Amino acid sequence: MNFDNFETGAELSREEFDQRTPDLRVELLNLQFDLRSADFAVLILIMGDDRRACEELTDRMHEWFDPRGLDTEAFLDEREEELGRPLFWRYWRALPPKGRIGIHLGGWAYHAVAERILTKGGKRRFARRCEHARAFECVLTASGMSIVKVWLHSSTKALEKQLDRADKNTHGWRAREYDRTILEHHGKIEKYGEHLIEGTESDWAPWLVVESTDKRHRDMVVFEHLRDRLAGRLAGAVPAPFDPPLEAHASEPASPLRQLDMGVTADPAEYEKELPRLQRRLSDLAREARDKGVSTVLVFEGMDAAGKGGAIRRLVRGVSAALYRVTPISAPTEVERAHPYLWCFWRQMPRAGEIAIFDRSWYGRVLVERVEGFATQAEWTRAFGELRDFEAQMTEHGTVVAKFWLQIDTDEQLRRFEAREHTPYKKYKITDDDYRNRGRWDEYVAAVDEMLLRTDAKHAPWHLIAANDKHHARLEVLRAVCKALEAKL
Amino acid sequence: MNFDNFETGAELSREEFDQRTPDLRVELLNLQFDLRSADFAVLILIMGDDRRACEELTDRMHEWFDPRGLDTEAFLDEREEELGRPLFWRYWRALPPKGRIGIHLGGWAYHAVAERILTKGGKRRFARRCEHARAFECVLTASGMSIVKVWLHSSTKALEKQLDRADKNTHGWRAREYDRTILEHHGKIEKYGEHLIEGTESDWAPWLVVESTDKRHRDMVVFEHLRDRLAGRLAGAVPAPFDPPLEAHASEPASPLRQLDMGVTADPAEYEKELPRLQRRLSDLAREARDKGVSTVLVFEGMDAAGKGGAIRRLVRGVSAALYRVTPISAPTEVERAHPYLWCFWRQMPRAGEIAIFDRSWYGRVLVERVEGFATQAEWTRAFGELRDFEAQMTEHGTVVAKFWLQIDTDEQLRRFEAREHTPYKKYKITDDDYRNRGRWDEYVAAVDEMLLRTDAKHAPWHLIAANDKHHARLEVLRAVCKALEAKL
Incomplete structure (x- = not known):
């Protein structure tokens, strides 16, 4: 897993984007409509090393889907009620019921990477989080949930350019300041992002890594992927979750009850x-x-x-x-x-x-x-x-x-x-x-x-x-x- | 409304208490059992100017009822998630569903009195809280809920005695210190308690004021009241909530739509x-x-x-x-x-x-x-x-x-x-x-x-x-x- 391989510089012209968009949007809304009476929910995790792109993509989800069928939760500041409970309580709480689409902006992946960067000796905790995430996604998949995980990647250079452009804008200096801070950590975010993807890649909840530099390309790739996943699932393509065979006992164990x-x-x-x-x-x-x-x-x-x-x-x-x-x-x-x-x-x-x-x-x-x-x-x-x-x-x-x-x-x-x-x-x-x-x-x-x-x-x-x-x-x-x-x- | 009238000094001998208790407890548990399949919930508000008595009574509820059918919420420290929402959000959130008994220790009454004492110029806010409480209880009653409100009263003198006795005990100095602080405010708690009861007394959610000094007397009065209310309600005695007649418009109003x-x-x-x-x-x-x-x-x-x-x-x-x-x-x-x-x-x-x-x-x-x-x-x-x-x-x-x-x-x-x-x-x-x-x-x-x-x-x-x-x-x-x-x- 190396993000460099995803820096293809792919672009989509406005013309082609405008031409492909209308049909795609009709398809997405109709799939969302069919989902309402289906026996499963969809969970979309949006994470990446390009913060702005993650937020833009989430906003676009609200634009292209019917927001009335979306349960979106941004996991950024930690709340008192969350800190008092086991880690994944917050993600469980924000799960969509059958028939709806849940969007976790950042979600468990954000907390895992942020903690890894900000606290020392977090290597074991990080690995543990990935294990919990695997287990989490396994339970959800087994319940029928369809999981889509998106990682939006940008090279450091492209992010710097993006910020320079943003600086010319007089508004939003606070957001820019925040982004400058993040930029200093970009190398680490990439590194731990790669580890995280390796640690939580699975057949039933695969990562979709997309270069985020060209917005039209980025959105088209993500939404076409969503369309295909959703259409496939509605057509009956149920992903098989990991079914661990029960480990045999070393020897016939004694019955504790007896x-x-x-x-x-x-x-x-x-x-x-x-x-x-x-x-x-x-x-x-x-x-x-x-x-x-x-x-x-x-x-x-x-x-x-x-x-x-x-x-x-x-x-x-x-x-x-x-x-x-x-x-x-x-x-x-x-x-x-x-x-x-x-x-x-x-x-x-x-x-x-x-x-x-x-x-x-x-x-x-x-x-x-x-x-x-x-x-x-x-x-x-x-x-x-x-x-x-x-x-x-x-x-x-x-x-x-x-x-x-x-x-x-x-x-x-x-x-x-x-x-x-x-x-x-x-x-x-x-x-x-x-x-x-x-x-x-x-x-x-x-x-x-x-x-x-x-x-x-x-x-x-x-x-x-x-x-x-x-x-x-x-x-x-x-x-x-x-x-x-x-x-x- | 004057608490002095409730200082009767009534007592119940251990002998009589022990004699009446077994049958009462069977009745209470059987009523709770019948409630499980009934079409309404019960809400018990426990408040008073005798903090220890309120907690003791709540504990006894957990002893005499089956705690598996109780939803008890102690409203003391305010939580971040509560402070971010309108006042009554916390009480609505803690309501029992049909078939169960909810116990609000302190509840809206505690917050109303505490705020009245601790903040200046709170007279209007206090009156407003009482209005909201009336409205709250009215909606609940109309939904079929049975509401029991208990105020446990003790004279200042009796509370002082209680604390002196507690001081001889080596444990719980922190609780005692807290009670000493409360005791200084006891006159005010009584005064605002009287206002509160006057402001929120109603046919459908009446207050039961009980002198708390003698524990056996106190518990017997409260639980017999509970038994009677619950038995009556299960037998079909549905309290009529306040049904305000629609105020007539001063003159035939023009149709906004037209x-x-x-x-x-x-x-x-x-x-x-x-x-x-x-x-x-x-x-x-x-x-x-x-x-x-x-x-x-x-x-x-x-x-x-x-x-x-x-x-x-x-x-x-x-x-x-x-x-x-x-x-x-x-x-x-x-x-x-x-x-x-x-x-x-x-x-x-x-x-x-x-x-x-x-x-x-x-x-x-x-x-x-x-x-x-x-x-x-x-x-x-x-x-x-x-x-x-x-x-x-x-x-x-x-x-x-x-x-x-x-x-x-x-x-x-x-x-x-x-x-x-x-x-x-x-x-x-x-x-x-x-x-x-x-x-x-x-x-x-x-x-x-x-x-x-x-x-x-x-x-x-x-x-x-x-x-x-x-x-x-x-x-x-x-x-x-x-x-x-x-x-x-």
Whole structure:
């Protein structure tokens, strides 16, 4: 990858431009119209080493497309609400729903290059950003999204000329001053731009590098490319996202669930003493985390009637209600279905210093969706890596992540179901579905085992908890959360 | 209204509390369960002159209700994204959808009292906040929401005692210091609290004032009240929101639409010269507004084929795509239907310095929804005041607001429909619906006239534009937007 190869000096005469433009614009608007009722969204990333060209191209997109169908986001100044969340939160938040075109001006690529230039020792972070970007684009492609990435390149010499011309103009001195500063870094922007393109080039989200010096040539190349991509996609040319084959385990792994000692119980006297002590401890830790701006994400999964709700209630008993939020995950809404499946979870990332507790979570992808067949094998297979990357982003941001699987055995579950027949609490009423799920017990066990093996990570560990004894489970959860926060604070 | 009357010294013994609690908690959880499938949401505002009591009560809500069904928001520190928007944006954003309970700790009441104490000359602003709060609660009630407002009151003496006790505790010195500061203002908090309750008491969103000194008494009163309100509402006791009768016009008003000179046209030569000049001017103004953090809201309404889209495209031609967003308004989504109708528009309020352009808008309530019968007469009648308040909030925040009605006559519309039969642009294809709407022309004219008469305001004016000549209309729109921005900047 070398930008020099793109400095062809190609130009397009005004005459030819004016001749080709009208038909192209009709085609683009009609494709945008067809997109409205299509089952996918389009994401256009506009980046380059020629700032003005990037902005001009974005403006032209608003001119040649119907701006009512565009969701454009310029990623320049960082906002407080963005700085408080994992890096890619801002890009996820600005994704277009199905039927629309999203334009990210700068986007993740801008932040990656800017950070690489402005901070020392950023080589590893830069490489990491590229990995996250690959993962990001992979998830989006798998959801059906069509991704177009444009890099507008100009030689330093051409940029200098451009600025000299601009200087004769009396307006916009501030923008020019800014551009002069950027120009000093142009060599670096090119260098890291080349690295970035190499690191994030893919079949499903390829880069289009265009020389930006001649505006007519530049726009014609970009819009014809857009037309071809959009027309192809609407005609059914779905790009195949990277489908990593599941790595085989080195040897047949032991089943974590079967290894769990299900007979463990808590001493009643110890429970009475420990529970309030741990709750007070967590109360203090939560306040300290708030003061330090450290966020926490807690995931609760478990067999039906394993006691997730009860464990969560005991967990938060001492914590100020202003500091945490419990999010129950159920079937996705219409708006959520118009986005990639991780979108709704990204939106729930806690603000700086807050605790987000998920009662069921993104692991539904490799549990209920896998077992019930709502996700294809390709989808849940791919999900292991996607979920690892998702959580890695949290911990790299400094968020504390802990995940809990609450396990009970079939006899205990049946006892609890039967006990619920007599409960005065309506929400615990058992339905036929609950009994039906028991028939799939072994399939769930297999899915859980694989999930535990493939998504356990040092920074985002699974806590596998024997929950036949509720008291034991509640204490274990509290201890683990306190420990995770203590380690971070 | 005098808090002294609530200092009854009522207490509840532990014995009685423990005896009444279990049944009450079962009832509350079962009511919350029933709420899940009900067609309304519950909003609980917790405020008072006893900070600790407010937080304790909120924590107890999380204990006695299932926290998975609660959307709790503590309104204390102001966030950057909130400061950039009109005042009530933050409360609208935190509203629970149907089936859930929202808890606003402090909420609008906290900000109103805090501002009244901390800033001078805030008497008018305070009164204005109360008016907005009334309007807010009125819209929510009309959407079916059930609102419970709790004020926890303590005498200064009791608060001093509470703090003295807390001082013996070694922990939490910072919270105590904070409480000491608040205590100095306690007299004022009480005074403005009384004003606030008087100013925002209503049949549909009544205040519950409870003495907070005895925790058991306090919680029992609040939760029994909640149980009764929730049970009543679930049993069908829908509170009637304030339904202001439409004020009669002093005399039969002239029809603004009929008074409009539809024959006006733009000179072609002038158009060629003026259009780019105005576009450059707006480009500069938009940048200046961005630098100064001044937001703009532009509303476009008009008869079908009146040229809204074309006018918007010419309007933004010179403006950087990063500075504006065009939002087309169509039928509400599932999530939007689970909220009051203004909710989705509040969410679209622009960030500081940005321009939000609405292609159709909240005026659908008094136009298409009225004419097609999607809104009841009570709903669209009430809407005039609701929309006035909505826009008043924008302008009080400093946002520039301008509204455009583009008018064509029936002959011109027919000509455009027929011309579209031959357009290569798919999006302009005419459907049977378009012709059907023509049959309701007179009803639309009446609705538009009434809208113009009832929602025109000096700070949020309607620009009634004769659009038979597209060039004339586009210039008029550009001129009006430039003028509005110039006046503000």
